[in-house]
Amino acid sequence: MKSQHLYIALSFAILFSLNSAAQQKPSVKVHGEVKTPLTLFSEDFAKMKRVTTTLKDHDGKDQSYTGVPVQEILEKAGATMGKELRGPNLAKYLLVKCADGYQVVLALAELDGGFTDRVIILSDESSGKPLPADKGPFRLIVPGEKRPARSSFQVTELIVRVAKD
Ligand SMILES: Nc1nc2c(c(=O)[nH]1)N[C@H]1C(S)=C(S)[C@@H](COP(=O)(O)O)O[C@H]1N2
Numbered sequence: 001m002k003s004q005h006l007y008i009a010l011s012f013a014i015l016f017s018l019n020s021a022a023q024q025k026p027s028v029k030v031h032g033e034v035k036t037p038l039t040l041f042s043e044d045f046a047k048m049k050r051v052t053t054t055l056k057d058h059d060g061k062d063q064s065y066t067g068v069p070v071q072e073i074l075e076k077a078g079a080t081m082g083k084e085l086r087g088p089n090l091a092k093y094l095l096v097k098c099a100d101g102y103q104v105v106l107a108l109a110e111l112d113g114g115f116t117d118r119v120i121i122l123s124d125e126s127s128g129k130p131l132p133a134d135k136g137p138f139r140l141i142v143p144g145e146k147r148p149a150r151s152s153f154q155v156t157e158l159i160v161r162v163a164k165d
C-alpha cells in the first residue's frame with residue numbers, strides 16, 4: 001500500500017515537472033484574423049527565411065539584429081497579405097504583445113513588401129548571439145524610426161485584428 005502511494009506521488013511529480021517544462025519553452029503565438037493560428041518556437045525560427053537589419057538603440061548606436069520577416073510569419077499563418085491586402089483588409093493591424101504587458105500596433109500594410117521596402121523582423125539573434133534574457137528570446141525590430149519604442153522585446157503574441165469604428 002505504502003509503495004503504491006509513493007508510486008502515484010512520483011508519477012504526479014513527473015507529470016507536473018514535464019508540464020511546467022513544456023510551458024516554460026519560449027514561444028510566440030500567432031492568432032486572431034488568420035487562417036492557420038500558429039505557435040512558433042526557436043527551432044521554427046531557424047527553419048524560416050532570415051534577414052539581418054539594423055536598429056539604432058537608445059544611445060543612437062547601430063545594433064545588428066537577425067530574424068524572420070514578420071511578413072513571412074503572417075503569410076505562414078494565412079493572414080491577408082500580398083494580393084489579398086486591399087479593400088477592407090487594409091483596416092487590419094497587428095497587435096504585438098510582450099511578457100511585461102507592453103504592446104504596440106502596426107498596420108498590416110507596414111509589414112507587406114507590396115507597400116514598403118522597410119523589412120520589420122521578429123529577431124532571435126543580435127550580432128551572432130541569442131538575445132539576452134531581458135530582451136529576448138524574441139524581439140520585434142522596427143528599423144528606420146526616430147525612437148526604438150516599437151521594437152518590443154520579450155514578444156509572446158502576434159494578433160491580427162480588424163480596426164472597427
Ligand atoms: N516589452 C517591452 N519592449 C520595449 C519596451 C518595454 O517597456 N517593454 N520599451 C520600448 C522603448 S520605449 C524603448 S526606447 C526600447 C529600448 O530598447 P533598448 O534598451 O534596446 O535601447 O525598447 C522598447 N521595447
Ligand SMILES: [Mo]
Pocket residue numbers: 147148149
Ligand atoms: Mo523609449
